Amino acid sequence: xxIKAFNHTIDIxxxxxxxxxxxxxxxxxxxxxxxxxxxxxxxxxxTQFYIDQIKVCLATNDHSSENASPHGKxxxxxxxxxxxxxxxxxxxxxxxxxxxxxxxxxxxLNLKVEMNKVAVMxxxxxxxxxxxxxxxxxFSAKEWVQFADMHFRHHxxxxxxxxxxxxxxxx
Numbered sequence: 001x002x003i004k005a006f007n008h009t010i011d012i013x014x015x016x017x018x019x020x021x022x023x024x025x026x027x028x029x030x031x032x033x034x035x036x037x038x039x040x041x042x043x044x045x046x047t048q049f050y051i052d053q054i055k056v057c058l059a060t061n062d063h064s065s066e067n068a069s070p071h072g073k074x075x076x077x078x079x080x081x082x083x084x085x086x087x088x089x090x091x092x093x094x095x096x097x098x099x100x101x102x103x104x105x106x107x108x109l110n111l112k113v114e115m116n117k118v119a120v121m122x123x124x125x126x127x128x129x130x131x132x133x134x135x136x137x138x139f140s141a142k143e144w145v146q147f148a149d150m151h152f153r154h155h156x157x158x159x160x161x162x163x164x165x166x167x168x169x170x171x
Contacts, residue, residue: 002142003119006149010112013040013152016159017108022101029165036162037098039155044107045095047115050148053131054118057141060129068143072136076143081154119145 017040025037034042068076075081098104122141130138139147165171 002145002149003116006115006119006145006152007112009149009152009156010108010115012156013043013159014105014108014112017101017105020101022098024166024171025101025104026097027166027171029162034095034158034162035097036159036166037104038095039158039162040104040108041098042095043152043155044111046151047111047148050144050151051111051114051118053133053139054122054141054144056131057129057139057144058118058121058125058127061127063130063132063138064128066130066132066138068133068139069135069137072133072139075136075150076139076146079146079150081150083157115145115148 020036025040026035028035028038067073118141122145125141128140130140131144132138133147
């Protein structure tokens with residue numbers, strides 16, 4: 001099930017977070033890119049949205065006959081985002097820096113707990129509704145969990161670029 005994959009991926013992010021100083025978390029490679037802390041904030045925000053959508057799916061049979069867009073279906077079939085830098089929503093320009101490393105760690109750990117709770121709810125639910133993704137049409141609850149894992153893995157590429165910058169500049 002996708003929750004096992006999600007847990008594996010989020011554990012990579014949790015282990016990595018332990019290694020960063022707060023200065024590293026807030027250092028941006030350039031004025032137009034995110035710091036690693038902002039990547040974490042983005043992942044937290046988006047994954048909380050996914051969890052909210054999962055809860056919608058588990059409360060209704062609405063939209064059960066709807067499907068993901070062709071691009072969304074391809075991503076789910078490949079179990080991965082395209083290997084390219086994607087331009088996100090305009091609101092991504094306003095992703096805040098974390099307040100502290102400790103709060104960030106607490107938030108990531110809580111997110112993992114919450115995702116695992118909804119995974120149990122998925123296994124116990126008799127509903128098969130779907131909720132609309134802003135750009136990829138409709139996902140089922142299980143597809144939202146899969147998408148959350150895919151999203152975390154997609155940002156591992158960005159994390160590597162930021163990590164390379166931090167190492168090169170000895171930050």
